[in-house]
Amino acid sequence: MRSVIKSTITEEDFQFIKDHGDRRIAPQTLEAYKKNENIAFKSYKDEILTGLTAGIVLNNKAIFNITITHKDYRNTGIGTDLLRHKMLYFNQNKFEYETIVAADNGPSLAICLKNRMILEKIEDRTRASGQFKSFLLRQES
Numbered sequence: 001m002r003s004v005i006k007s008t009i010t011e012e013d014f015q016f017i018k019d020h021g022d023r024r025i026a027p028q029t030l031e032a033y034k035k036n037e038n039i040a041f042k043s044y045k046d047e048i049l050t051g052l053t054a055g056i057v058l059n060n061k062a063i064f065n066i067t068i069t070h071k072d073y074r075n076t077g078i079g080t081d082l083l084r085h086k087m088l089y090f091n092q093n094k095f096e097y098e099t100i101v102a103a104d105n106g107p108s109l110a111i112c113l114k115n116r117m118i119l120e121k122i123e124d125r126t127r128a129s130g131q132f133k134s135f136l137l138r139q140e141s
Helices: 011-020 028-037 077-094 106-114
Strands: 001-006 038-045 048-058 062-067 096-102 117-125 130-138
Touching: 001 077, 011 028, 011 048, 011 062, 028 048, 028 062, 028 077, 038 077, 038 096, 038 117, 077 096, 077 106, 077 130, 096 106, 096 117
Parallel strands: 062 096
Antiparallel strands: 001 038, 038 048, 048 062, 096 130, 117 130
């Protein structure tokens, strides 16, 4: 049985993010989670963390949004379900929600589209891992 709980990102979660997240998650994103209050939803199966989604809310806007599914539990609906929980929470609290997804990150893009997010713009980004195209997606109003 899978359970989803509302929580925050903890020190233990940073290893999960590094092990299972996109390699392009910027170091400043992880630093922001250490310095700011955040909201997270976590999925567990038999006490194993199978996925998490989180965001930091500043000035009624959710920023530094991440959604990560354990590599052994992908394609099971966990990421879609977690993002749905987070977006519902942000919507109920009237927080604006947007996220950045690398253009070649098909699974993350699919999760956003399944949750009815809309493409705002395409941007060029640079990280230590190189340059890439990204999509800025917003919650449908």
